[in-house]
Amino acid sequence: MNADDAITVTPILVAELLVEGEVMPVCVHVISHPDGRVLVDTGMTELHPAVVAAFDPRLYPLSEQDFDVAGIDLVVNTHLHADHCGGNHLFPGRPIYVQRRELDDARNEDEYTIREWVDAPDLQYVPVDGELELLPGVRLIPAPGHTPGSQVVVIESGGRPVVICGDAAVWSGELDEPRTEGQRRIRALDPEKVWLAHEHEPWRPGTADADHRPAEAQDGQSWSIT
Numbered sequence: 001m002n003a004d005d006a007i008t009v010t011p012i013l014v015a016e017l018l019v020e021g022e023v024m025p026v027c028v029h030v031i032s033h034p035d036g037r038v039l040v041d042t043g044m045t046e047l048h049p050a051v052v053a054a055f056d057p058r059l060y061p062l063s064e065q066d067f068d069v070a071g072i073d074l075v076v077n078t079h080l081h082a083d084h085c086g087g088n089h090l091f092p093g094r095p096i097y098v099q100r101r102e103l104d105d106a107r108n109e110d111e112y113t114i115r116e117w118v119d120a121p122d123l124q125y126v127p128v129d130g131e132l133e134l135l136p137g138v139r140l141i142p143a144p145g146h147t148p149g150s151q152v153v154v155i156e157s158g159g160r161p162v163v164i165c166g167d168a169a170v171w172s173g174e175l176d177e178p179r180t181e182g183q184r185r186i187r188a189l190d191p192e193k194v195w196l197a198h199e200h201e202p203w204r205p206g207t208a209d210a211d212h213r214p215a216e217a218q219d220g221q222s223w224s225i226t
């Protein structure tokens with residue numbers, strides 16, 4: 001694949017959550033591919049009492065940034081917690097790829113997400129069962145752990161893969177010592193780097209930073225909205 005065909009990933013900060021005194025970024029990721037532009041997760045665009053009470057968020061909605069909403073061809077939700085699907089309503093009529101299990105859980109489980117954000121008007125979900133080649137060199141693979149229906153995006157364009165993992169790992173250190181099936185699948189890919197939704201910098205193998213563990217990621221957290 002030559003440089004003109006390069007697939008690039010760009011993180012965009014869309015919110016900051018306050019978690020026990022620490023600021024936790026919320027990032028979405030744009031994949032620029034020769035065949036189209038893919039947005040992975042959509043952040044939040046408005047405040048909701050449940051989210052305010054839990055995280056006192058600061059929002060930088062895609063719709064208020066210098067961001068080409070109309071230029072997005074495909075949307076992927078890694079999972080449907082509120083901070084990952086709150087901008088879905090910006091993309092009516094465009095295919096939104098999510099694991100079928102995740103969509104079912106978001107629609108049926110109590111306190112899972114903000115349901116009206118999931119089922120905003122005119123959204124066209126494409127329920128996925130297992131792996132799917134979204135575009136040449138771009139695959140969705142299930143990564144259960146953070147939620148049973150979580151998926152990650154794997155980009156393979158010649159070298160080792162790049163992964164966009166949503167919250168399969170909420171903080172980078174989780175990938176140093178993978179515990180969930182999803183985390184183990186990511187490591188088994190031998191990725192060059194892994195973009196997380198709640199870290200500014202991607203995880204890379206061999207760069208453990210054990211002191212940087214946000215409180216939210218610890219066991220026994222209450223509401224699992226992130």
Ligand SMILES: [Zn+2]
Nearest residue numbers: 083167197226
């Ligand atoms: Zn999250």
